[in-house]
Amino acid sequence: MTDQPIEPDTKDWTWVLAEPCPECGFDASLLSHTEVAQRIRADAQDWVPRLHRADVGVRPRPTVWSTLEYGCHIRDVHRIFEHRVRLMLTEDAPLFPNWDQDETARADDYGSQDPATVAVELYDAATAVAATYDSVPADAWSRRGLRSNGSEFTIATIAIYHLHDIVHHSWDVTH
DSSP states (O other): OOOOOOOOOOOOGGGGGTSOOTTTOOOGGGOOGGGHHHHHHHHHHHHHHHTTSTTTTOOSSTTSOOHHHHHHHHHHHHHHHHHHHHHHHHSSSOBOOOOOHHHHHHHTTGGGSOHHHHHHHHHHHHHHHHHHHHTOOGGGTTOEEEOTTSOEEEHHHHHHHHHHHHHHHHHHHHO
């Protein structure tokens, strides 16, 4: 584990909804939003053994998160998307609260968290958000929500966007 800061990710990743990700190979055009819940559950199962590896807290390079830090991030991603989808289901075109993932990583000291606890929390958060996606009524997938930068999502597109985030980070820790 290290205290060296990671350079913040300032990219707007919404383009992954329109074109394949050249890094992880995710292609949104090959998926349906109705597949997302099952894919989230499967990904969460993969994280449990990753978070129990002996080297879980070791960064592969000083400027790249460890598996533990990525696991904390994925846990929090599930929680954020759970909140956003619930907002979209209960409000008309809500504006999502900003979330600074890099500030959260620093403030919550991802690198010092207990990997076994993170594994349980990640799995539970994934299970909760997957259940939320499963409960979306057929006529609600087009409900909208907005990020503060103006990016607009429907529940269907935010589900796919969410899935890319976790697929990409699984790729990050396995390649």
